[in-house]
Amino acid sequence: MIIRPEQMQIFSADVEQRFLRQLVEELHQFAPWHAAILGDSGLETCVQFAARRARRYGFTNRGPIRLYLQMVFLLGAEFDSDPLLPWAGRILADSSIDGQTDRATQLYQALGEYLTHVAGPGNRYAKDALRRAAEELAHDFDAGDRDLDQLVFEKLQYVYPEKCRYAGDEAVHASIRSAQAAAGRNAAAGARGTLLFCGLTFAVGHGFETDPHLPWIRKTLRDPALTEDRLVERLSARVKTYLAHVITHVT
Numbered sequence: 001m002i003i004r005p006e007q008m009q010i011f012s013a014d015v016e017q018r019f020l021r022q023l024v025e026e027l028h029q030f031a032p033w034h035a036a037i038l039g040d041s042g043l044e045t046c047v048q049f050a051a052r053r054a055r056r057y058g059f060t061n062r063g064p065i066r067l068y069l070q071m072v073f074l075l076g077a078e079f080d081s082d083p084l085l086p087w088a089g090r091i092l093a094d095s096s097i098d099g100q101t102d103r104a105t106q107l108y109q110a111l112g113e114y115l116t117h118v119a120g121p122g123n124r125y126a127k128d129a130l131r132r133a134a135e136e137l138a139h140d141f142d143a144g145d146r147d148l149d150q151l152v153f154e155k156l157q158y159v160y161p162e163k164c165r166y167a168g169d170e171a172v173h174a175s176i177r178s179a180q181a182a183a184g185r186n187a188a189a190g191a192r193g194t195l196l197f198c199g200l201t202f203a204v205g206h207g208f209e210t211d212p213h214l215p216w217i218r219k220t221l222r223d224p225a226l227t228e229d230r231l232v233e234r235l236s237a238r239v240k241t242y243l244a245h246v247i248t249h250v251t
Helices: 003-030 032-056 062-075 086-093 100-118 121-138 149-159 163-166 169-185 191-204 216-221 228-250
Strands: none
Touching: 003 032, 032 062, 032 228, 062 100, 062 121, 062 163, 086 100, 100 163, 121 149, 121 163, 121 191, 121 216, 121 228, 149 163, 149 169, 149 191, 163 169, 169 191
16 A cells, blocks of 8 residues: 555644643643643643644654643743743753753753752742742732832742742842733733732743633733733732642642
8 A cells, every 4th residue: 555645644643633632631640730720621722832832942752742841831831931940941942952852851850950959858948938928928018118129039039049049149130020021011010010920920930921821810911801900909819819729739
């Protein structure tokens, strides 16, 4: 039997679709509480997003694509350009790395080192940071006469010192600037909005506005009925709910 080229293309597409469906099933084990919220449709969106992004860096094999998807769930949709994660961008853009297997291996090793220093043994550092973040959200925020940038920087240092230390002061300030720009884009540039956006950028990545595995953020930001105060209030309430859910499943 002779297989025509167009038949080979259909076969390859079918194999790829089966692999993407397999990744959706694996997410039920890798991120079960996210999977319960997103459902298969939402998970499919995340898988397709991650696969497209992974291909930008030459990842076409199953292992590298799977790793990229897992890093999206761990670090945020745009972890490859996050100022708090410069090691990821460096590895992905390093032209001296020969082949996708070596690149994925280096990325995996760097991720392991990062989690060791930032999440800590048994996720202890991450758990403590979650509790401190919940305490901060429970209090009304008033910057008073203080410099807002410095106050935000100090709060991030208090909530998650290990993450700040690993990233370095320059990267933390870059993250704050990224969050301030996001707050401005969403008409939430007041003190409360800026602090909230800085916290989100720091916690779930600087691409949180459109992150497919955090659709509730995008939905809130795109609600035309919300004024600045109501937007910040609504988003803050949803962050509190999300944080309580995370604490329940991580601790």
